[in-house]
Amino acid sequence: xxxxxxxxxxxxxxxxxxxxxxxxxxxxxxxxxxxxxxxxxxxxxxxxxxxxxxxxxxxxxxxxxxxxxxxxxxxxxxxxxxxxxxxxxxxxxxxxxxxxxxxxxxxxxxxxxxxxxxxxxxxxxxxxxxxxxxxxxxxxxxxxxxxxxxxxxxxxxxxxxxxxxxxxxxxxxxxxxxxxxxxxxxxxxxxxxxxxxxxxxxxxxxxxxxxxxxxxxxxxxxxxxxxxxxxxxxxxxxxxxxxxxxxxxxxxxxxxxxxxxxxxxxxxxxxxxxxxxxxxxxxxxxxxxxxxxxxxxxxx
Ligand SMILES: Nc1ncnc2c1ncn2[C@@H]1O[C@H](COP(=O)(O)OP(=O)(O)OP(=O)(O)O)[C@@H](O)[C@H]1O
Numbered sequence: 001x002x003x004x005x006x007x008x009x010x011x012x013x014x015x016x017x018x019x020x021x022x023x024x025x026x027x028x029x030x031x032x033x034x035x036x037x038x039x040x041x042x043x044x045x046x047x048x049x050x051x052x053x054x055x056x057x058x059x060x061x062x063x064x065x066x067x068x069x070x071x072x073x074x075x076x077x078x079x080x081x082x083x084x085x086x087x088x089x090x091x092x093x094x095x096x097x098x099x100x101x102x103x104x105x106x107x108x109x110x111x112x113x114x115x116x117x118x119x120x121x122x123x124x125x126x127x128x129x130x131x132x133x134x135x136x137x138x139x140x141x142x143x144x145x146x147x148x149x150x151x152x153x154x155x156x157x158x159x160x161x162x163x164x165x166x167x168x169x170x171x172x173x174x175x176x177x178x179x180x181x182x183x184x185x186x187x188x189x190x191x192x193x194x195x196x197x198x199x200x201x202x203x204x205x206x207x208x209x210x211x212x213x214x215x216x217x218x219x220x221x222x223x224x225x226x227x228x229x230x231x232x233x234x235x236x237x238x239x240x241x242x243x244x245x246x247x248x249x250x251x252x253x254x255x256x257x258x259x260x261x262x263x264x265x266x267x268x269x270x271x272x273x274x275x276x277x278x279x280x281x282x283x284x285x286x287x288x289x290x291x292x293x294x295x296x297x298x299x300x
Contacts, residue, residue, distance in 0.1 A: 007055045008032035008112075009046045009070050011062035014091040023061045023088055023105055030113040032059055037066070047073025050083070057084045059112040061105070063091015064132065068269040071122075071287075075129045080122060086112035086290040095132050096269075099200045099209040101292030115290035118297060120212040122286040123199040123268075125278055130268040131287075133201050134280055136257070137173045137194030137222070172224035176258045182216055182251040191224040195257065197280055209299045215284030219255060221248040254281035 008027045012020035024034045037043050043062065047070035050058050060070045067087055074080050088108030089097035102108050102115075123130040172191040179186040202210040202218040210218045223246035256279050257264065263274035 005054075005056040006030075006032045006059070007046075007050045007053075007057070008034040008059040008061060008088075009037065009043050009050070009066065010034050011037045011043060011066040011090070014062040014066055015094075019061070019090040019105060023090060023109065026106070026109040027059060027061065027088070027112065030109060032057075032112070034061075037062075041069070043069035044073040044076075047071065048077045050074065051077025051079030054079070055083060057086070057112075059086045059088060059108075061088040061090050061108070063089070064093060064095050065270050066091065067096055067131065068271050071129050071131060071269075072271075075127075080129065081286050084117055084288040084290060086115060088112060096200060099132070099212075100289065101295035103292065107292060111290050111292050115292060116295070117288050118213065118291050118295065119285040120287050120289050121199055121215055121282050121284050123197065123217060123280065123282050125266060125268050125273075125280050126275070128268055128271075128273070131200055132269045133199065134197045134266055134268045135194060136175075136264050136266045137192055138170050173264055174260055174262065175264060176260065177221065177255055178258075179219060179250050179255040180253045182253070186248075186250050186252075188221050188248055193222045193224050194220075196220040196222070197255070199282065209296070211298055213285060213297055214251075215282060216251040216253060217255070217280070217282050219250045219252045221250075222246065223248075252282075254279065256280075 010020060010024055020036065027034050035046050037046065043066045047058065051074045058070065058074065060067045071080070071085070074083055086108070087097045087100070087102055088105050089102055090105050097108065102111050123134060125134045170193065172193060173195065174191055175195065176189040177187065179188070196219070198210050198218040200210055200212050257277065259276045261276060263276055264278070265272060265274050266278060
């Protein structure tokens with residue numbers, strides 16, 4: 001491997017922010033040229049620069065937000081399918097790392113160096129990529145409402161805390177969907193509490209990790225229900241059973257979301273944007289990703 005082909009993007013303020021020096025040292029020792037972010041948007045530019053320089057490997061030391069920025073930068077440099085990505089989890093929730101068997105920062109560094117490489121699907125919402133999920137409605141509102149202070153104190157639980165509060169006030173999304181499902185087209189129209197589209201995560205049955213190599217997105221549409229609290233609880237605990245009334249579940253290659261002229265707020269791996277109309281699709285086996293030893297390519 002030639003010098004400079006391994007780059008790392010390190011967010012020094014992710015999570016509790018006590019990792020920068022030690023993780024930088026560990027990654028440097030494995031041959032990664034480490035760049036630190038100095039503010040929002042830097043990880044995107046560093047990802048783009050790594051892509052434009054043709055970096056063979058990019059490690060991200062950060063949380064899901066930082067991973068999302070780097071992946072967007074790599075996509076803009078048209079380098080997503082030529083790079084090997086790895087994640088050193090130093091954020092708060094670290095959803096992606098959790099689903100690919102990378103438990104902590106030391107293991108993350110080890111995996112960044114020698115972990116098995118799998119080629120995973122990448123979701124796209126319009127032109128923007130996502131690895132974990134693209135969600136609209138209640139959970140997106142809730143995660144938006146979780147201030148970083150709250151996130152800092154409660155970690156992932158902040159989602160649940162705010163989720164329950166927001167549910168009481170949430171009006172629902174008035175949307176129409178055209179879904180290219182695994183078994184044919186599906187249409188849906190109505191008022192939804194939320195639309196959950198997972199690449200690395202699934203939201204029905206036991207929830208948790210989804211198959212990231214099957215060329216399919218896991219789509220759950222939760223109908224607006226009068227008792228919003230109940231839904232918040234169900235979503236929060238990831239207990240949406242397959243047959244829950246009011247929940248439509250489809251494995252899909254693509255879907256088109258229409259907000260009937262009203263902007264719908266989407267969260268792509270935590271990055272928020274509003275769209276009146278959005279096409280979401282999956283590009284099968286697009287990104288090489290280093291995974292931990294407990295990664296299960298076909299979780300059931
Ligand atoms: N040097 C910096 N100073 C302040 N903010 C930064 C800096 N570098 C990056 N950021 C911003 O920090 C935010 C949080 O990053 P990240 O998602 O990695 O951590 P987290 O929120 O703790 O973890 P998670 O997303 O896994 O819950 C990102 O929105 C990013 O834009």
